[in-house]
Amino acid sequence: MAQMETGGGGGGKHNGGVRSKKMSTRVDLTPMVDLAFLLISFFMLTTTLNKPKAMELNMPKKTDNEEEKQDVGECQVLNIMLDTLDQVWYYDGLKVAGLQKTTFAGDGGIRKEILRKLKAVPTECPPGKKWVDANKDKVKQPEEITMGPRDAIILIKMLKGARYKNMIDILDEMDITGCKIYAIQDPDPIEIEAVGNGGVVKEFAKEVVTN
């Protein structure tokens, strides 16, 4: 394959006495090299593919310190709930009544909603304000300063009995859409009930929430 016979075989041209053939001591190593490289590629591929990958998750820290707390505007928030049937439920801000159902499907699913929210928040939401007590000597009154444009905040709520895979999927979705601020929370009773009812929110719940 990799070589051509040139020498004319074992020298059978000469006639004459019976000569013992000179056997070459050379062994053709080509198949062996083939085999070795095959094995090398096998080992290289399997070793690199088997390494586990990891995704980072930072959970919020509980704090009582007012300065560490961040003020969150209602219009920044997108709530996402994941249920046992691999369905995704979402609503904006505090409007549980606007609960909608979607899936993890590539483009039409929850990703579209996340991208919409990420795009809408910096332009539509009024910038936040913060009371700053610059010099804590109580001489100067604390003043209200206006913060820069807001970013979307996504609250992920895993309902009871949801699969772990869905949590990874939604975190992956955060990575794909480039969403920076998100948190995993426990769902509220109203949300559990709304999803349990197939997305229908009872009247009293609407009042409680919109107030």
Added chain:
Amino acid sequence: MPKVKIPRKSTIVDMTAMCDVSFLLLTFFILTAKFKPQSIVAVDVPTARSTKAVDNAITITVNTEGKAFISVKEKSVRFAMLEKLTEFTGDHYPGIKGLSKEQMEFFSLCDTWGSPIEETKRITSMNGLEFKKYQEEQMPGIPCDSTNNQIGDWVMAARYATNGDIKIAIKGDKDSNVEYVKQVIKRLSEKDIHRFVLITSLAAPSGAGEVPATETPAEK
């Protein structure tokens, strides 16, 4: 007139050198390859897009029944972790106090551990066969209830043993209930641990939702 003879050159290439090199490489790869350790806890990790590798981590494996197991790769870290755990929780769990050298050695040889701290002494005095049977059949997992937060103790011990230079990896089964993983995270949050890595495997290119068709607005 004599013809000019063009010496015939053989096209045979000597393969010996190439063979040497390729087998050298082969040996190198075989020797450096680390085979996936036979895991006692069978867990089917979910797929994700992330390509970050995990190194230097204490892995908390949560199986579909909600049992938690810990594993650390380096033997020296395991040994140090047990020492620290004894130091910090010895008064609380008499079952871990006063382990012999052999028992500690026994512990550091196990890459996956999933027993309550108070049983450490009993388990580390088992012989090989007994332990194998115990591992396969009745390993109860590390308690992670709000009243008995042993998983937190282990992780803190691992952090002390490595001066905090260790990541906390959580490896959950993709079909397991998310509550189990959340419970572990909650227990660790109580110990002021808020950064985790979740172990995933790389998704197949055809996986649903994995096609990077939509570019992130942040990258534009």
